[in-house]
Amino acid sequence: MTTANDPRNPRCTADLGAQYITRTPHYAKTHQIFYEELLAHGILRPLTCPIEGMKLKEGDYNFVAPQGISSIIKHYLKESGADVYFRQHVTKINLRNDKWEVSKETGSSEQFDAVVLTMPVPQILELQGDIANLITECQKKQMESVTYSSRYALGLFYEAGVKIDVPWAGQYITSNPCIRFISIDNKKRNIESSETGPSLVIHTTVPFGVTHSEHSLEDVQEIIFQQLENILPGLPRPVSTQCQKWRYSQVTNAVANCPGQMTLHLNPLLVCGGDGFTQSNFDGCVTSALSVLEVLKNRT
Secondary structure (H helix, E strand, O other): OOEEEEOOEEEEEEEOOOOOEEEOHHHHHHOHHHHHHHHHOOOOEEOOOOEEOOOOOOOOEEEEOOOOOHHHHHHHHHHHOOOOOOOOOEEEEEEEOOEEEEEEOOOOEEEEOEEEEOOOHHHHHHOEOOHHHHOOHHHHHHHHOOEEOOEEEEEEEOOOOOOOOOOOOEEEOOOOOOEEEEEEHHHHOOOOOOOOOOEEEEEEOHHHHHHOOOOOHHHHHHHHHHHHHHHOOOOOOOOEEEEEEEOOOOEEEOOOOOOOEEEEEOOOEEEEEOHHHOOOOHHHHHHHHHHHHHHHHHHO
């Protein structure tokens, strides 16, 4: 759920990850309170613009985030009242005097009463320290079975006044080896304005993401540009770009039976959650969060 900003005009934004939220009839009931809250705050709105090639099942309903998909995360972080620190790369977790000592890439460490890990499962398995010995063989096998797709996303930002004359807000592409999805992002979110230019988002196919996983962002971006010219010839040159590599994009195989969480240690508590234990969508994240919450409540 990443939203990028045009460095020249912060009001021009583009969702480089999730594009829209699909609510199924089942989750419309079980997660009703979450949808009602996000709709009441204007964080979600119904998707009203056409997305060509979208596959919809009966009863499904789609929403967009007018302020960008990252506004969902920002809302919950604000509501939590927690102190949030970004870009703290955790490398090691050790047990010290009935607390967890969490070490960072910088070499510094802090101690915590409980730890919840929600990063991609392969990154949990890379953590060093006592955590590596706490994961049972059964748990390790379950986590090693989790697989992800990989892809690139490219955001293109244009000058105010530029028109991208197509009848759709988004389109799934089936005939290109590189590009899978294109979105006129401000049109998709229904926030078109004469003061800001359009933003375009391109998602690559999964095979392309795998084949080019170790290539430089510059090389990948140039290939995407070349393929985009075949689909939308004559596009003006953007004023700025942002290329995002998703090594761990969507979960293609979650932990068996999708339990929502995996408890590695009870006292002090060390628990894993996230889409690797459910599914890669909004409702999967909520399901995992509720599962982790139950573990935390039972601990106190």
